[in-house]
Amino acid sequence: MALRWYSNVIETTDVVRLARWWADALDWDVIYETDDESVVIPKWAQELGERLTFHQFPPGLVFVRVDHEKATKNRIHMDLAPHTSDDRDAEIARLEALGARRIDVGQGPDVSWTVLADIDGDESACCRRGSSEGMRKGPRGVPGALPAEREISLRVRLRRALLDLASSGLNAAAPH
Structure with a gap:
C-alpha cells in the first residue's frame, strides 16, 4: 500500500x-x-x-x-488557486490584507502565478485557474491548471463517489 x-x-x-x-x-x-x-x-x-x-x-x-x-528561499512551496468561479485578484488582495506581500523570486513578468510571502516570509504561489490556453502551462511547459470544465467534472464525480461510498456503508468496513 x-x-x-x-x-x-x-x-x-x-x-x-x-x-x-x-x-x-x-x-x-x-x-x-x-x-x-x-x-x-x-x-x-x-x-x-x-x-x-x-x-x-x-x-x-x-x-x-x-x-x-527564516534565512533563505523555500525549497518547497504551496501552490494556491481560487475556484474557477472566484476572482483571483480579489483573493490575492484578501491575502495581502491579512499581511501577505508580493515578492520576486525570479519568476519573470509573463507567468500565470503571483508569488506571495506569508507573514513569516514563506513563499507560496497563487495560480491562475481557467481555460485560457496560455494558463494551462506552467514553467518550462509543465502542465498547469485543468480547464475549468474538466476540473468541475472531476470534482462532481469525486463528490458523487464519496457520497455513494458514505451512503453504502462500505466506508465503515474499510481498513483504517
Missing part, C-alpha cells in the same frame, strides 16, 4: 500567529494549538472526519517552533 501524505511541517518562531494566519488564508480550522505546535486542517475534513478512512483524510499543516528566523 502506498504511503499517505500526512502533513506539511512549517517551522516558525511564532507558532500560534502563523497557524492562525494560514487558517484564515485557507478558511481552515485550527484543531490543535500550543506555543510549540499547532495543526490546521480543511473544514470539510472535520465535517466528514468520521466517514473518511486514513488514506482519504487530507493532509494538514503543522506549525512547529524553532529559535531561528
Whole structure:
C-alpha cells in the first residue's frame, strides 16, 4: 500500500500567529494549538472526519517552533488557486490584507502565478485557474491548471463517489 501524505511541517518562531494566519488564508480550522505546535486542517475534513478512512483524510499543516528566523528561499512551496468561479485578484488582495506581500523570486513578468510571502516570509504561489490556453502551462511547459470544465467534472464525480461510498456503508468496513 502506498504511503499517505500526512502533513506539511512549517517551522516558525511564532507558532500560534502563523497557524492562525494560514487558517484564515485557507478558511481552515485550527484543531490543535500550543506555543510549540499547532495543526490546521480543511473544514470539510472535520465535517466528514468520521466517514473518511486514513488514506482519504487530507493532509494538514503543522506549525512547529524553532529559535531561528527564516534565512533563505523555500525549497518547497504551496501552490494556491481560487475556484474557477472566484476572482483571483480579489483573493490575492484578501491575502495581502491579512499581511501577505508580493515578492520576486525570479519568476519573470509573463507567468500565470503571483508569488506571495506569508507573514513569516514563506513563499507560496497563487495560480491562475481557467481555460485560457496560455494558463494551462506552467514553467518550462509543465502542465498547469485543468480547464475549468474538466476540473468541475472531476470534482462532481469525486463528490458523487464519496457520497455513494458514505451512503453504502462500505466506508465503515474499510481498513483504517
